[in-house]
Each structure stands twice: as structure tokens, then as C-alpha cells.
Amino acid sequence: MSFLELHDIRKAYTLNHQENVILKGINLNFERGEFISILGESGGGKSTLMNIIGGLDHHYDGDVLLDGQSLRSMNVRQMDRYRRETIGFIFQNFNLVSYLTVLDNVMLSLKMTKTSHAKQVQEAQELLKRVGLEQQTHQYPNELSGGQKQRVAIARALASDPDIIIADEPTGALDSENTQEVMDILYSIAAEGKLVITVTHSQEVADYGTRIVHLDDGQIHDELVIGAPFDVVDKEPTRYRTLGFRQMFRMSMQHMRRMWLRYLLIIFGSSIGISSIVVMLGLGSGIQNYMNHQITSQVNPTAVQVSKKTGKVSTAARKKATSAAAYKAAVNQEQVTAAKNAEVTTTNAKQLAAIKHVKSTKLGYYTSTQASYKKTTVTASLQTDNPTILSKTIKNGSRPGTNQVLIGRKLAKKMMGKKNYRKALNKKLTVKLATVNRKNQAATVKQTLTVSGITGSDDTSVVVLPKTVKKMLTAKNVAYRPNFAIVQIDKLANVKQVEHKIKAIKGADKKQQYNYTGIGDLIDSLNTYIRLATNVLTGVAGIALLVSAIMIIVVLYVSVSERTREIGVLRALGARKRDISHLFFAEALTIGVLAAIMGLLFGEGWQFLGNMAIYNLIKYPIVRISGAAMLGGITVSVVISLLAALAPAHMAARLDPVESLSHE
Ligand SMILES: Nc1ncnc2c1ncn2[C@@H]1O[C@H](COP(=O)(O)OP(=O)(O)OP(=O)(O)O)[C@@H](O)[C@H]1O
Structure with missing residues (x-):
């Protein structure tokens, strides 16, 4: 059993429905330490044969056996491994990765071994020294001569310490001096016990081999053994690994750095989209906050005032009255009935408190009254202090205490005159209620109260503590009947729901029991x-x-197209399909992250400028980009970029290595 065996290899291409047979049954055996020259005319199928041996082409008949194991029996992963561990490729046109330095080109192969980074750098430098390029390690391929490029390619092929070196016309693009140098190096590689297979159409080059195989018309014409194979040198076994995402990410960074302007433009383009989204969200939440701020500085939106829904009180008794006294009694009775109907009881309060999201209920009382100060008498509405009256609406003084009253600004103006209304503070105001006592007799409740505060609202309201009203009424034997409840709801978002529930409560007559007023909804x-x-x-x-996603797709497709040959090289070196797609996902990820960062910076800038421009007008930051919006912006940017990379990355991964390598 030989180290490498070719069994009846046949290969045909079909072009325009015509089959062109290139290889017509090749049988060859190779041993380690041999330096094989395959000599043949241009177009004779030498490269085709090398691609088959190198595991790049599997559309052929026959079989290739390595140490007795058939390449045909290998799955995709094993074939990737075969190329990574067993084969080192050297191409006629060098196929160096243009955006990587000489050192990084060699490192590419070394990255597929399990040695430490420091050791890999050291090995790469030693290999470059061996091919005479220790001075050029940090140069880029376009800064090298053809001979130098080929020596880099040899160093790269050797880096993964493969058993077989395949050199496809390695001197085809070189002058005679460089040809000699390159062939000497290849010879020395064979002398170390590796199998070197060189393809050439030059007899001079072929003469370097220990055996010359003449390929003619797709068949082996003859074989000429010039020397014995070299001794195989025992070597430390190399441990391999696949190119991880980190390595592909690094490569992407290097590629993007070389093409920085293109990527900068696309990142800039994408960042405009991201910044407009976060600014729009920020503007929305800023406007919402501003409006809520404006409204809630006047009223408490989570406090809903609930009163009883009452029907008309019957006036039948009044109509039947035959005397003035009976008429008056009927009218008083109507007033008492109306007050009873409107009464919100503690049972009602409990019923309201049981509604989900209701934090508390508080009973209150309101009625109309006459408020007098010196000679001025004003019709006013009296109500007990409650949470709908916000402390921030009190512009002068404070909330009422016992026997005190908080009044609306309009009332204060009526008392003291427009300019001096503030002087109403601490003045004595008399409130008078016309009502009916427990004996059904008309009663006038009168009480002098001290003004504790003035609200900013332009009305004639008077606000007192419930116990003040209670005391006033009971002193005149009038029943205190609360006629509203303040329902305090846990948060604004639940106000509507609670209001609906309040409306849905039916009384014994199956009719809606309560009315409510509030601005929460x-x-x-x-x-x-x-x-x-x-x-x-x-x-x-x-x-x-969306536009930026399309831009990313276009740029990545352009990138795939530009890098087709590089993809072929990477596959020849043993990179998996997944590694190739990672190359483009890494680019997309970088674009997404950088576009997000740039977008957020722009967004912050717009926020600053917008708020500054409008601050004098409304004294409120109208654009408010939240942390969640920023996070959302980053996520959207990254997700869109990765989605945009799906198709190009998939296409790149599926490229045929042989076709990629011959891509012009
Ligand atoms: N993808 C393809 N489709 C059709 N025909 C192809 C394809 N690739 C190669 N061929 C044909 O196969 C033949 C052998 O090509 P190959 O590249 O193996 O020759 P070669 O001996 O290496 O030539 P050279 O020394 O010029 O590189 C050529 O005639 C070529 O036209």
C-alpha cells in the first residue's frame, strides 16, 4: 500500500451539451519523501488532477486513497480536515490574501493548529526566514515581487505542517532566477520527507523531481524515476483545530480596515436610520411626558370623582299641597329626598374600593353656597378637601385646617380686588348654606372661616375639611350626607379600566348607579x-x-464577489463553509454595532440641539431618548445587519472552491 494512490481517475466537463473528457483513467502511486513532477501540455488536465488530489474537486470517477483510506468515503467535515491537515497548496498565481501582511498570510494556516499564539508567530517568522523573507514580514502582498509572493505562498503551505505539498505551476509566473529559488525550496521540503507534487509544462522545472510523470491527452504517458525518495523524518505530530469565529472576525476587521472608506460610508448611512428612529421615539416620549406634565400639574389624573346617578325627585306632593305650609313641607321633603338619593354611603365606598386597581376611596361633600366678605357676597361651590385638589395648585397659603377655607382665585379677587387678591389670605369669610334640617324645616347654616390658601384656578370654589362641614351642619341639626367619593387608582394606565367598571355597577333597579368625572381616560x-x-x-x-439593510446587502455581495478567490484559498487551506459565512457575518456584526454607536451619538446630538432650540419656548426637554430606545436601536441595528448578511454569507459559503480559485 502506497502513501497516496490514484485509482483510475476519470474526469469530464460538459460544455454546451458536449462532454469533454479531461482525465481518462489515471493510476498513480506516491510515497512520502518523493518530489513528483507532473509534466504536460497546457490544458492537459494537470490542475484538474491536482484539485482532485487536494480534495477540492469531488466530481470525478475513480478513487484517491490516503494511507488506504478512500477520499470518497469521507464526509464534508473529514474533507475539510483532509485539506487542513494533509494538504498544502501552492498556486501559480500565488493567491495571497491581499489585505493581510506577509506574516498574517502565513499565520492563516498556523491559526488552524493548536499551538499558542506566541509559538505561531515564532513559527511563521522562522518559515519566512527559511524562504528568505524575514525582512518583509509586515509588508503587504502588493509590495512584493512575484518570486517573493510565491515564497510567502510556500511558507503558508508549509505552516500547517502538511504531509503533501501540491504546487500547481509554482514557477509559471516567475523568471528563471526566481524559478530556481522556488524549486530549491520545494526540493528541500521533499528532502524533509514530505510528498511534493509539482505540476509544470516546463521540462527544466520537471527535472527537479525525483520522479517525472508525463501526462498526455488525459493519460499517463510515461514515468521516469530520477532518484530515490527521501527518507521520512519523524516529526512531532501537529494538533489541529478549525478557524473559529474570533479568527474570522479578526480577518474581517483587517479587510474592513483596508476598505475603510466604503465601510465608513455604509456605517454612516445605517447610523442615519438608527438615529432617526431613536430621535422619533425620544420625541414621542418627550411630547407625551410634556403633555402629562402640563396636565398633571393642574389635576390629579388618577383620582376619579364618583357621584350617584340620581333620577328626578317626584314633585307630586308639592302639586297636591293645599296650603302654603304643606307646599313648603313638600319642597323641603323633595330636598331631603334628593340629598338622600345622592348620598354616597360607606357601603358604596366599600363597593368602589373593591374594584381592581383602586387604592382607596374617600367620601366627600359638595354643595352650593353663598360666600360673604364684608359687603361682598358671591355664589360659590363648597366642597370638602380631597385628592383631586393638588397641593401644587395652591399658589398662596396652604390647605385648609379646621374652620379654615381654601378659596379659588376668582373669589379672592372678588373679596379684595383684582390686584390685592393675595391679601384674602387669613381673612374671615362667611359661608352660608340654605338647607333642610332633620325635622324637615328649612335651615340656614352659617359659619365664618379663615382663608388658609388661594388656588391658582380662576373660580369661586371654597374648600373645607369634612369635619368643618360636619360640625357646621350638625350644629343646626342638619344631616351630613357625603355626595361624592374620590376613588384613587394605582396608576394612570388603569384609570380607563376602573372607570368602565364603575360605570358597569348596577343598582337594585338594574340601572347604572354611578357617574364619574376625571381626566385620566x-x-x-x-x-x-x-x-x-x-x-x-x-x-x-x-x-x-430598510434602505441601509439593502445597502449592507449590496456591499456584502460586492465583498463576496471581490473575495471569491480568497474564499477559494481559504477553502483550500481547510476552512469550513461555516468559517466562510462567519467572515461575512462578522462584517455585518461590525457594521451593525458601529452604526448603532454612531446612530446613538447622532441621536444624542439631535436631542441636545432640539432641546436647546425649544427650551426657551416651553422650558421642557421635548426630546427624551430613553435607555430602552437606545437598547432597541442597538438591537435593531445589529439584527438588521445580520439579516442583511444572511444571503451573501450563504452564497459565499456555498461557492465551489475550484471555481472560486479560477475566478477572474
Ligand atoms: N470548469 C470547467 N468547465 C469546463 N471545462 C473546463 C473547466 N475547467 C477546466 N476545463 C477544461 O479542462 C481542461 C484541463 O484544464 P486544466 O486546468 O486541468 O489544465 P492544465 O493542464 O492545468 O492547464 P494549464 O497548464 O494551462 O494550467 C482545459 O481544456 C479546460 O478548458
Whole structure:
């Protein structure tokens, strides 16, 4: 059994429905330490044969056996491994990776071994020294001569310490001096016990071999043994690994650095989309916050005032009255009935408190009153202090204590005159209620109270503590009947729901029992509209993202097309399909992350400028980019970029290595 055996290799290409048989049954055996020259005319199928031996082409008949194991029996992973561990390729046109330095080109193969990074660098430098390029390690391929490039390619092929070196016309692009240098190196490689197979159409080059195989018309014409194979030198076994994402990421970075302007432009383009989205979201939440701020500085949106829904009180008794006294009694009775009907009891309060999301309920009382100060009497509405009255609306003084009253600004103006209304503070105000006592007699409740505060609202309201009203009424034997409840809801988002539940409560007559007033649902609806508008604007801004996704797709396709040959080289060196797709996903990931960062910076800039421009007008930051919006921006940018990379990366991974290598 030989080290490498070719069994009846046949290969044909079909072009325009015509079959062109290139290899017509090749049988050859090779041993380690041999330096084989395959000599043949141009177009004779030498490269085709090398691609088959090198595991790049598997569309052929016959079989290749390595140490007795058939290449045909190997699966994709094993074939990748075969190329990575057993084969070292040297091409006529060098096929160096243009954006990697000489050292990094050699390192590419070394990265597939399990030695430490420091050792890999040391080995790469030693290999470059061996091919006489220790001075050029940090140069790029376009800064080298043809001979130098080929020596880099030899160093790269040797780097993974393969058993077989395949050199396809290694001197085809070189002058005679460089040809001699390259062939000497190849000879020395064979002398170390490796199998070197060189393909050439030059007799001079073929003469370097220990055996010359003459390929003619797709068949072995003759074989000439010139010398014995070299002794095989025992060597330390090399441990291999696949190129990981980190390595592919590094390569992508190097590629992007070389093409920085292109990538900078696309990152800039994508960042515009990201920044418009975060600014739109920031504007939406800023407007929402501003409106909520404006409204809640006047009213408490989570406090809903609930009163009884009452029907009309019957006036039948009044109509039947035959005397003035009976008429008056009937009218008083109507007033008492109305007050009883409107009464919100503690049972009602408990019922309201049981509704989900209701934090507390508090009973209160309101009625109309006459408020007098000196000679001025004003009709006012009296109500007990409750959470709908926000402390921040009190512009002068404070909330009422016992026997104190908080009044609206309009009332204060009526008392003291427009300019001096603030002087109403601490003045004595008399409130008078016309009501009916427990004996059904008309009663006038009168009480002088001290003004504790003035609200900013332009009304004639008077606000007192419940116990103040209670005391006033009971002193005149009038029943205190709370006629509203303040329902405090846990948060704004639940106000609408609670209001619906309140409305749904039916009384014994199966009719709606309560009415409510509050602006929570209004704010909620307003917020919904603002959110809707924000979503529409964000969606429009999202079109920019769609455009950037298309730009990324185009750039990556261009990149795949430009790098087709590089992809072929990587596959020849043993990179897996997955490694190839990682190359493009890494680029997309970088674009996505950098576009997100740039987009957020732009967004912050717009936020700053926008807020500065509008601050004098409304004294409120109208653009508010939240942490969540930023996180969302980064996620969207990265996800879109990765999605954009799907098709190009897939296409790159599926490229045929042989076709990639012959890509012009
Ligand atoms: N993909 C292909 N489709 C069709 N025909 C092909 C294809 N690749 C190669 N051939 C044909 O196969 C023949 C052998 O090509 P190959 O490259 O193996 O020759 P070669 O001996 O290496 O030539 P050279 O010394 O010029 O490199 C050529 O005639 C070529 O036209």
C-alpha cells in the first residue's frame, strides 16, 4: 500500500451539451519523501488532477486513497480536515490574501493548529526566514515581487505542517532566477520527507523531481524515476483545530480596515436610520411626558370623582299641597329626598374600593353656597378637601385646617380686588348654606372661616375639611350626607379600566348607579394618540433602516464577489463553509454595532440641539431618548445587519472552491 494512490481517475466537463473528457483513467502511486513532477501540455488536465488530489474537486470517477483510506468515503467535515491537515497548496498565481501582511498570510494556516499564539508567530517568522523573507514580514502582498509572493505562498503551505505539498505551476509566473529559488525550496521540503507534487509544462522545472510523470491527452504517458525518495523524518505530530469565529472576525476587521472608506460610508448611512428612529421615539416620549406634565400639574389624573346617578325627585306632593305650609313641607321633603338619593354611603365606598386597581376611596361633600366678605357676597361651590385638589395648585397659603377655607382665585379677587387678591389670605369669610334640617324645616347654616390658601384656578370654589362641614351642619341639626367619593387608582394606565367598571355597577333597579368625572381616560387616550403618531413616525424613519439593510446587502455581495478567490484559498487551506459565512457575518456584526454607536451619538446630538432650540419656548426637554430606545436601536441595528448578511454569507459559503480559485 502506497502513501497516496490514484485509482483510475476519470474526469469530464460538459460544455454546451458536449462532454469533454479531461482525465481518462489515471493510476498513480506516491510515497512520502518523493518530489513528483507532473509534466504536460497546457490544458492537459494537470490542475484538474491536482484539485482532485487536494480534495477540492469531488466530481470525478475513480478513487484517491490516503494511507488506504478512500477520499470518497469521507464526509464534508473529514474533507475539510483532509485539506487542513494533509494538504498544502501552492498556486501559480500565488493567491495571497491581499489585505493581510506577509506574516498574517502565513499565520492563516498556523491559526488552524493548536499551538499558542506566541509559538505561531515564532513559527511563521522562522518559515519566512527559511524562504528568505524575514525582512518583509509586515509588508503587504502588493509590495512584493512575484518570486517573493510565491515564497510567502510556500511558507503558508508549509505552516500547517502538511504531509503533501501540491504546487500547481509554482514557477509559471516567475523568471528563471526566481524559478530556481522556488524549486530549491520545494526540493528541500521533499528532502524533509514530505510528498511534493509539482505540476509544470516546463521540462527544466520537471527535472527537479525525483520522479517525472508525463501526462498526455488525459493519460499517463510515461514515468521516469530520477532518484530515490527521501527518507521520512519523524516529526512531532501537529494538533489541529478549525478557524473559529474570533479568527474570522479578526480577518474581517483587517479587510474592513483596508476598505475603510466604503465601510465608513455604509456605517454612516445605517447610523442615519438608527438615529432617526431613536430621535422619533425620544420625541414621542418627550411630547407625551410634556403633555402629562402640563396636565398633571393642574389635576390629579388618577383620582376619579364618583357621584350617584340620581333620577328626578317626584314633585307630586308639592302639586297636591293645599296650603302654603304643606307646599313648603313638600319642597323641603323633595330636598331631603334628593340629598338622600345622592348620598354616597360607606357601603358604596366599600363597593368602589373593591374594584381592581383602586387604592382607596374617600367620601366627600359638595354643595352650593353663598360666600360673604364684608359687603361682598358671591355664589360659590363648597366642597370638602380631597385628592383631586393638588397641593401644587395652591399658589398662596396652604390647605385648609379646621374652620379654615381654601378659596379659588376668582373669589379672592372678588373679596379684595383684582390686584390685592393675595391679601384674602387669613381673612374671615362667611359661608352660608340654605338647607333642610332633620325635622324637615328649612335651615340656614352659617359659619365664618379663615382663608388658609388661594388656588391658582380662576373660580369661586371654597374648600373645607369634612369635619368643618360636619360640625357646621350638625350644629343646626342638619344631616351630613357625603355626595361624592374620590376613588384613587394605582396608576394612570388603569384609570380607563376602573372607570368602565364603575360605570358597569348596577343598582337594585338594574340601572347604572354611578357617574364619574376625571381626566385620566382623556390623558390615556391622548397618550394612545401620541404613541400612535410616534409609531407612525418611527415606522417612516424605519424606511431609512430598510434602505441601509439593502445597502449592507449590496456591499456584502460586492465583498463576496471581490473575495471569491480568497474564499477559494481559504477553502483550500481547510476552512469550513461555516468559517466562510462567519467572515461575512462578522462584517455585518461590525457594521451593525458601529452604526448603532454612531446612530446613538447622532441621536444624542439631535436631542441636545432640539432641546436647546425649544427650551426657551416651553422650558421642557421635548426630546427624551430613553435607555430602552437606545437598547432597541442597538438591537435593531445589529439584527438588521445580520439579516442583511444572511444571503451573501450563504452564497459565499456555498461557492465551489475550484471555481472560486479560477475566478477572474
Ligand atoms: N470548469 C470547467 N468547465 C469546463 N471545462 C473546463 C473547466 N475547467 C477546466 N476545463 C477544461 O479542462 C481542461 C484541463 O484544464 P486544466 O486546468 O486541468 O489544465 P492544465 O493542464 O492545468 O492547464 P494549464 O497548464 O494551462 O494550467 C482545459 O481544456 C479546460 O478548458
